[in-house]
Amino acid sequence: xxxxxxxxxxxxxxxxxxxxxxxxxxxxxxxxxxxxxxxxxxxxxxxxxxxxxxxxxxxxxxxxxxxxxxxxxxxxxxxxxxxxxxxxxxxxxxxxxxxxxxxxxxxxxxxxxxxxxxxxxxxxxxxxxxxxxxxxxxxxxxxxxxxxxxxxxxxxxxxxxxxxxxxxxxxxxxxxxxxxxxxxxxxxxxxxxxxxxxxxxxxxxxxxxxxxxxxxxxxxxxxxxxxxxxxxxxxxxxxxxxxxx
Amino acid sequence: xxxxxxxxxxxxxxxxxxxxxxxxxxxxxxxxxxxxxxxxxxxxxxxxxxxxxxxxxxxxxxxxxxxxxxxxxxxxxxxxxxxxxxxxxxxxxxxxxxxxxxxxxxxxxxxxxxxxxxxxxxxxxxxxxxxxxxxxxxxxxxxxxxxxxxxxxxxxxxxxxxxxxxxxxxxxxxxxxxxxxxxxxxxxxxxx
Amino acid sequence: xxxxxxxxxxxxxxxxxxxxxxxxxxxxxxxxxxxxxxxxxxxxxxxxxxxxxxxxxxxxxxxxxxxxxxxxxxxxxxxxxxxxxxxxxxxxxxxxxxxxxxxxxxxxxxxxxxxxxxxxxxxxxxxxxxxxxxxxxxxxxxxxxxxxxxxxxxxxxxxxxxxxxxxxxxxxxxxxxxxxxxxxxxxxxxxxxxxxxxxxxxxxxxxxxxxxxxxxxxxxxxxxxxxxxxxxxxxxxxxxxxxxxxxxxxxxxxxxxxxxxxxxxxxxxxxxxxxxxxxxxxxxxxxxxxxxxxxxxxxxxxxxxxxxxxxxxxxxxxxxxxxxxxxxxxxxxxxxxxxxxxxxxxxxxxxxxxxxxxxxxxxxxxxxxxxxxxxxxxxxxxxxxxxxxxxxxxxxxxxxxxxxxxxxxxxxxxxxxxxxxxxxxxx
Numbered sequence: 001x002x003x004x005x006x007x008x009x010x011x012x013x014x015x016x017x018x019x020x021x022x023x024x025x026x027x028x029x030x031x032x033x034x035x036x037x038x039x040x041x042x043x044x045x046x047x048x049x050x051x052x053x054x055x056x057x058x059x060x061x062x063x064x065x066x067x068x069x070x071x072x073x074x075x076x077x078x079x080x081x082x083x084x085x086x087x088x089x090x091x092x093x094x095x096x097x098x099x100x101x102x103x104x105x106x107x108x109x110x111x112x113x114x115x116x117x118x119x120x121x122x123x124x125x126x127x128x129x130x131x132x133x134x135x136x137x138x139x140x141x142x143x144x145x146x147x148x149x150x151x152x153x154x155x156x157x158x159x160x161x162x163x164x165x166x167x168x169x170x171x172x173x174x175x176x177x178x179x180x181x182x183x184x185x186x187x188x189x190x191x192x193x194x195x196x197x198x199x200x201x202x203x204x205x206x207x208x209x210x211x212x213x214x215x216x217x218x219x220x221x222x223x224x225x226x227x228x229x230x231x232x233x234x235x236x237x238x239x240x241x242x243x244x245x
Numbered sequence: 246x247x248x249x250x251x252x253x254x255x256x257x258x259x260x261x262x263x264x265x266x267x268x269x270x271x272x273x274x275x276x277x278x279x280x281x282x283x284x285x286x287x288x289x290x291x292x293x294x295x296x297x298x299x300x301x302x303x304x305x306x307x308x309x310x311x312x313x314x315x316x317x318x319x320x321x322x323x324x325x326x327x328x329x330x331x332x333x334x335x336x337x338x339x340x341x342x343x344x345x346x347x348x349x350x351x352x353x354x355x356x357x358x359x360x361x362x363x364x365x366x367x368x369x370x371x372x373x374x375x376x377x378x379x380x381x382x383x384x385x386x387x388x389x390x391x392x393x394x395x396x397x398x399x400x401x402x403x404x405x406x407x408x409x410x411x412x413x414x415x416x417x418x419x420x421x422x423x424x425x426x427x428x429x430x431x432x433x434x435x436x437x
Numbered sequence: 438x439x440x441x442x443x444x445x446x447x448x449x450x451x452x453x454x455x456x457x458x459x460x461x462x463x464x465x466x467x468x469x470x471x472x473x474x475x476x477x478x479x480x481x482x483x484x485x486x487x488x489x490x491x492x493x494x495x496x497x498x499x500x501x502x503x504x505x506x507x508x509x510x511x512x513x514x515x516x517x518x519x520x521x522x523x524x525x526x527x528x529x530x531x532x533x534x535x536x537x538x539x540x541x542x543x544x545x546x547x548x549x550x551x552x553x554x555x556x557x558x559x560x561x562x563x564x565x566x567x568x569x570x571x572x573x574x575x576x577x578x579x580x581x582x583x584x585x586x587x588x589x590x591x592x593x594x595x596x597x598x599x600x601x602x603x604x605x606x607x608x609x610x611x612x613x614x615x616x617x618x619x620x621x622x623x624x625x626x627x628x629x630x631x632x633x634x635x636x637x638x639x640x641x642x643x644x645x646x647x648x649x650x651x652x653x654x655x656x657x658x659x660x661x662x663x664x665x666x667x668x669x670x671x672x673x674x675x676x677x678x679x680x681x682x683x684x685x686x687x688x689x690x691x692x693x694x695x696x697x698x699x700x701x702x703x704x705x706x707x708x709x710x711x712x713x714x715x716x717x718x719x720x721x722x723x724x725x726x727x728x729x730x731x732x733x734x735x736x737x738x739x740x741x742x743x744x745x746x747x748x749x750x751x752x753x754x755x756x757x758x759x760x761x762x763x764x765x766x767x768x769x770x771x772x773x774x775x776x777x778x779x780x781x782x783x784x785x786x787x788x789x790x791x792x793x794x795x796x797x798x799x800x801x802x803x804x805x806x807x808x809x810x811x812x813x814x815x816x817x818x819x820x821x822x823x824x825x826x827x828x829x830x831x832x833x834x835x836x837x838x839x840x841x842x843x844x845x846x847x848x849x850x851x852x853x854x855x856x857x858x859x860x861x862x863x864x
Contacts, residue, residue: 019855050815180792259732428657
């Protein structure tokens with residue numbers, strides 16, 4: 001099972017520790033993982049901003065770079081969702097969407113493909129789970145609060161393998177944090193209001209940490225927490241799953 | 246070309262692919278073992294109330310519920326306490342300020358407390374203009390859900406019918422729920 | 438472009454207390470909807486069926502419109518077809534003139550807002566009285582609805598109390614209790630119902646197999662408006678057609694549950710023909726763009742909308758920016774999309790009002806792909822010269838950097854990125 005690690009641009013540049021944790025975790029689990037060099041970006045930021053054409057060459061590069069792997073795994077739900085949902089129509093007609101079809105976020109990979117169930121490390125803290133929108137409503141990491149389906153949460157399932165952790169969810173458990181890519185720049189007032197509301201609800205759980213499957217949401221909340229002087233810390237879910245390994 | 250033909254032509258040229266009608270007989274809707282009990286509790290949640298007439302005469306029951314009522318309108322044969330007949334009023338305005346209107350419901354729906362009231366009187370205003378509406382409903386005419394209800398309702402030649410679920414209400418001022426917005430302030434379903 | 442959502446939203450958020458109240462109010466409506474959804478095991482099946490029925494109906498709309506018309510005419514109604522807002526307004530005016538109508542009472546209709554019917558009729562000397570309490574309040578206030586189901590949600594009880602005092606509807610000065618104010622409005626509107634010459638309603642549904650026009654209200658105002666005056670005019674968009682009662686049952690079960698969190702609206706009235714002694718019922722079928730929109734491969738599914746308002750109640754951006762931040766008369770996710778169908782240049786300023794959280798389309802009872810459509814509209818902004826220049830420049834910069842791994846490496850080097858850290862990890 002040949003697996004490639006896809007480290008999206010912003011994780012690479014701004015949260016390298018998430019890449020490190022992903023690598024360590026996958027190696028710890030015995031995955032035959034490679035990190036193909038010269039990765040950059042999947043094209044999501046430009047496409048969501050309305051400039052899909054600028055994402056096309058990146059989609060082509062992605063296809064070439066990640067061809068031949070059984071799985072392409074990314075520690076970011078929004079990037080994985082973008083590749084899975086949009087590459088089909090971004091690539092030229094007739095072009096096979098091979099790598100894109102094998103791309104998934106790391107939570108899905110651990111939960112559905114590796115089906116891990118052995119104890120991991122230790123993280124003795126109360127952690128508030130941030131259910132990122134693309135994880136919930138595009139990739140199906142948890143049951144959306146809008147729907148009447150059997151409740152599930154793959155992130156909570158994985159975190160239950162960590163010793164000493166207490167996982168809680170904020171009120172309005174899957175309401176958006178207001179990041180939204182360039183939304184946070186263009187609609188900065190609403191974005192900040194949403195982030196502040198979301199952060200407040202996380203803090204109200206009494207958690208010491210906020211965790212989630214997407215570093216972009218966490219970065220947005222972190223910036224707001226910094227501005228408010230809030231005493232809460234942030235860890236991507238892979239950092240917690242890899243803690244102490 | 247007429248506007249009608251123009252619109253229909255434009256629709257035909259716009260349609261790219263015609264989708265099939267889905268099957269609807271596999272919905273498996275919710276059912277209650279005791280639809281009457283569910284109907285009563287749902288009606289209460291809408292602000293209405295149900296009264297079981299049992300063996301008692303409905304006129305006695307209704308009079309007991311509205312002892313002060315001066316004007317009572319109905320065209321139902323079994324109602325003897327009415328002093329206004331919606332079949333014979335010459336102007337709807339004569340019913341303004343009407344205390345009680347009494348009508349017959351054909352089908353009650355447990356899931357939402359709707360009662361199907363077909364127009365069987367000349368002036369349907371009696372259903373809405375009264376302060377208090379009384380709907381007579383036979384206990385064996387209560388179904389679980391709207392799928393069943395829509396298979397059972399019928400119209401008279403008057404060509405109007407309405408599902409009524411509790412009293413007229415609004416929350417348009419500051420989201421505060423107020424009963425008696427424009428039509429009946431209270432709805433009582435008398436179960437026979 | 439009339440206005441940019443982002444600017445109006447910033448203004449809206451300045452009043453922090455009000456913004457919080459607005460968010461919490463709509464969240465509570467959404468929570469009531471969620472409770473309804475979870476009370477029905479068949480909920481997701483209903484949504485799937487509702488979506489499929491709408492897809493079927495819209496792609497057979499020519500057939501269903503003809504069937505509906507034939508049945509409505511058989512019932513004794515007079516059916517009119519209007520290509521656009523102007524023709525609609527003219528037809529209404531023609532009917533009113535023919536019957537010597539001076540005063541028209543009407544129940545809530547987003548279509549008459551769309552066609553700006555009220556100001557047109559008023560300019561022709563017709564008195565138009567809105568009878569839905571929320572609509573009446575904003576009519577007296579000279580405003581437009583800020584929500585499609587709760588049109589006066591932006592006003593509090595003091596605003597309404599002062600308005601009613603000014604208009605002579607309430608006389609206990611300073612009594613702004615919502616119950617009192619509602620009762621005063623009831624008295625005032627009762628007089629309007631009884632003195633009007635004609636009543637107009639919209640239509641929530643029109644049933645092809647029977648010719649029924651179906652109108653749902655909580656106040657019973659549509660029923661008062663059609664029980665008192667001797668003329669009933671129905672204004673409906675083409676997309677309101679449903680095939681039959683079996684289909685209608687599906688929509689009925691979803692509409693109020695999604696809209697207000699009720700099991701049903703208080704009244705679901707079926708109109709087939711005029712009451713005895715009244716003039717024949719008139720039904721006006723309004724196109725105003727719809728027949729062309731069906732042909733838009735990326736956006737035709739917006740026509741599935743049943744106007745419940747669930748998408749705006751759940752939208753985190755709508756809740757924190759209010760209805761007036763959007764340039765189209767319908768706000769929120771469905772309004773963004775319908776506004777773009779109507780006039781993309783005019784309403785492009787709303788397209789930013791979305792984080793792509795997809796809550797709207799997950800809540801939508803007929804599964805309109807609202808968030809995905811907004812994504813697609815964003816792709817078209819460049820073609821119509823409405824792209825945000827800053828976002829464009831940023832995207833240009835990003836594609837330059839990301840398209841050249843060497844440049845990317847140089848730009849990210851100061852951050853100690855993963856791709857350099859990785860080299861040490863491997864050892």
